[in-house]
Amino acid sequence: MSTxxxxxxxxxxxxxLTRKARRQGNRNASxxxxxxxxxxxxxxxxxLSDSDPSKSxxxxxxxxxxxxxxxxxxxxxxxxxxGGDPSVKxxxxxxxxxxxxxxxxxxxxxxxxQEFLTRHPDAVVFSPKKRQWGTQxxxxxAQWLWKKIIALYEQAAECDGEVVRPKEPNWTAWANEIRxxxxxxxxxxxxxxxxxxxxxxxxxxxxxxxxxxxxREKWDELSLRLSPSVSTYTEKREDPYFKASYDNVDYxxxxxxxxx
Numbered sequence: 425m426s427t428x429x430x431x432x433x434x435x436x437x438x439x440x441l442t443r444k445a446r447r448q449g450n451r452n453a454s455x456x457x458x459x460x461x462x463x464x465x466x467x468x469x470x471x472l473s474d475s476d477p478s479k480s481x482x483x484x485x486x487x488x489x490x491x492x493x494x495x496x497x498x499x500x501x502x503x504x505x506x507g508g509d510p511s512v513k514x515x516x517x518x519x520x521x522x523x524x525x526x527x528x529x530x531x532x533x534x535x536x537x538q539e540f541l542t543r544h545p546d547a548v549v550f551s552p553k554k555r556q557w558g559t560q561x562x563x564x565x566a567q568w569l570w571k572k573i574i575a576l577y578e579q580a581a582e583c584d585g586e587v588v589r590p591k592e593p594n595w596t597a598w599a600n601e602i603r604x605x606x607x608x609x610x611x612x613x614x615x616x617x618x619x620x621x622x623x624x625x626x627x628x629x630x631x632x633x634x635x636x637x638x639x640r641e642k643w644d645e646l647s648l649r650l651s652p653s654v655s656t657y658t659e660k661r662e663d664p665y666f667k668a669s670y671d672n673v674d675y676x677x678x679x680x681x682x683x684x
Contacts, residue, residue, distance in 0.1 A: 432457065439463060549596045558599020562606070565613045566598035566636060572624050573634055593635070601636035609640065619643070622650040 435441050440463060444456045540552040550557035558566070570593060581587040605611045620639060623629045623646060633639050633646070 549599050551596045554596075556596050556600035558596065558603045561613055562599040562602040563595060565602045565616055566593075566595060568617055569598070569620055569636060569639075572620060576624060576630055590634075598636050601640060605636070605640050605643075609643070611643075619646060619650075622646070622652075626650060 432441070432443075436443055436457075439460055441457050441459050444458070536552045537550075540550055540557070541547060544550065544557050546559045547557035548560045549563055574589065577587055577589050581589075602613070602616065605616060606613065616636075616639070620633070623633045623639070626649075629642075629646065629650065633642060639646075
């Protein structure tokens with residue numbers, strides 16, 4: 425810092441710059457320095473004339489014709505309130521402001537959505553980042569399942585007031601799962617609704633299948649356990665000789681085929 429001050433003092437002594445002291449109240453502010461443009465210009469033209477006299481213009485290099493007041497207005501120095509003093513912090517110090525620059529690595533969300541819709545024009549709900557989407561039919565089926573689930577919670581709340589209604593699902597994820605059941609597993613929206621109707625009537629499965637993903641996971645097992653044909657066959661196989669009570673059975677008669 426002392427080297428800089430020494431250099432400035434030397435330039436001031438040689439007439440290259442002038443110093444103007446400022447004072448703000450009882451606090452000393454930094455000095456304002458102004459270059460002697462006339463002397464600088466004269467020195468510059470002097471160097472040109474020494475190197476190539478044929479290209480020098482004496483009228484232009486005459487320092488007496490230079491108006492320092494006009495030059496000072498055009499190239500005037502306007503310091504901040506602190507005068508450049510590092511010990512005085514400006515109220516508008518740009519270094520205090522964090523510059524927000526967009527991360528070039530992050531894809532443009534709007535462009536990504538447009539590209540996704542170009543590939544999947546039937547999508548009504550979608551997430552390009554998760555590669556999930558569903559058509560209007562997928563979404564309608566998912567909403568129907570949600571209504572059935574809410575109905576189960578409402579029935580449970582009638583018996584237990586502490587049952588809390590679940591929060592609304594992620595429709596994109598639900599519609600995507602319905603779509604996968606149709607596209608990859610070969611189901612139809614009607615079959616999905618019929619299967620969940622049977623699930624909602626079963627006292628065990630209605631508590632354990634509460635989403636399309638769980639329905640898809642347990643589909644084969646549910647088909648075996650809740651199939652209408654299996655239920656009918658089980659009812660027909662009821663043992664006619666099984667009785668809840670044998671108090672009124674006449675044991676005096678020996679059944680045919682048994683020895684007395």
